[in-house]
Amino acid sequence: MEVENIFPDSITFIGILTACSHSGLVDVGRKYFNLMSSHYSIEPQMEHYGVMVDLFGRAGLLEEAYAVIEAMPVEPDVVIWRALLSACRIYQKPKLGEVAIANMSRLKSGDYVLLSNMYCSMKRWESAEGVRELMKKKGIRKIRGRSWIELGGVIHRFKAGDRSHPETEGLYKVLDGLIRQTKLEGFLPQTDLVLMDISEEEKEGNLNHHSEKLALAYGILKTSPGREIMISKNLRICHDCHNWIKLVSKLLIRVIIVRDRIRFHRFEGGSCSCEDYW
Structure with a gap:
């Protein structure tokens, strides 16, 4: 931009910092955040501080994330505290998570769920x-x-453990076959992600029937081999499903795209476009 005599503004830095956050580029993000005021005379706004909290939180640097909040010249909004709470859940920091909750004046259902899940994980x-x-x-x-998943102009919806679809028998047959196949390849379900006080076998069964796996199985059932499959999900895809779909894309030699609440994931040949950072 500078070569073309186009100088960055406040919006430019939101884009730069967000890209750093979603790519795990902590040092680069920190550098550009500092350059905003020191080199470009742009004072960071609420949105910039929020992205920095998200950047440090995603990287597990929760003390740095909290330090950003404490150093803010304005009162942090609920979005910033929510970013910290989400990181506390992932990295099991309940005390800091409780601080975030205490500072959130308008709680959504997801905030309570994050706190509950954090306790369950511990x-x-x-x-x-x-x-x-x-x-x-x-x-x-x-x-x-x-x-x-949309097929032939019809949208087919699934929830975890769903057996209401008219072709349930066929899609579960496909899913069970995929589960056996991935196990033979060495895939191990991440049962620690099931935040319930139940047996390991029950936890595995819970993971096997997540909604995105059901949608994928139905897509495989109804499409020809090799065809690209596109799935959408209203929440963030879990790590178990993410790793499992990576392996399925390799075994079936298919491109599988999952649009979750965070981003598009393009699975192909055992890898994901997000490079396992989302």
Whole structure:
């Protein structure tokens, strides 16, 4: 841009910092954030601080993320605290997560779910149950994950463990076959992601029937070999499904695209376009 005598503005830096956040480029993001004021005389706004909290949070640098919040010249908004809370759930930092919750004046159902899941991941079942009870009292319901696929102009929707589709028998047959095939290739379900106090076998069954896996199985059932498959999901794809679909794309020699709440994932040959950072 500078070669063409086009100088960056506030919006430009939001794009740069967001790209760094979604690519894991912590040092590069930190560099450009500092350059905003020191070199370009652009004072960071709420959005810039929010992206920096997200950048450090995604990288597991939660103390740095919190330091950014504390150094802000303006009162952080709920979006910034939510970014910190999300990182606390992923990296199991309940105390900092509770700080985030305490500073959020307008809580959404997803915020309570993040806190509950954080407790569950640490096997703090009583704390998690306390959050769920609070949700019940406030009349807050968890947003249920759903996936869908469009074939022949018809949208087919699935939720986890769904058996309501008229072709359930066929799609589960395909799914069970894929699960056996991926196990033979050495795939191990990430049962630690199932945040319930149940047996390992039950956890594996839970993972096997996630909505995106059902949608993918139906796509495979109804399309010719080698055809690209496109799936959409209303929530963030979990790590187990992400790794499993990578392997399926390799075994079936297919391009599989999943549009989740965060981004597009293009699976091909055992890899994903996000490079496992989303």
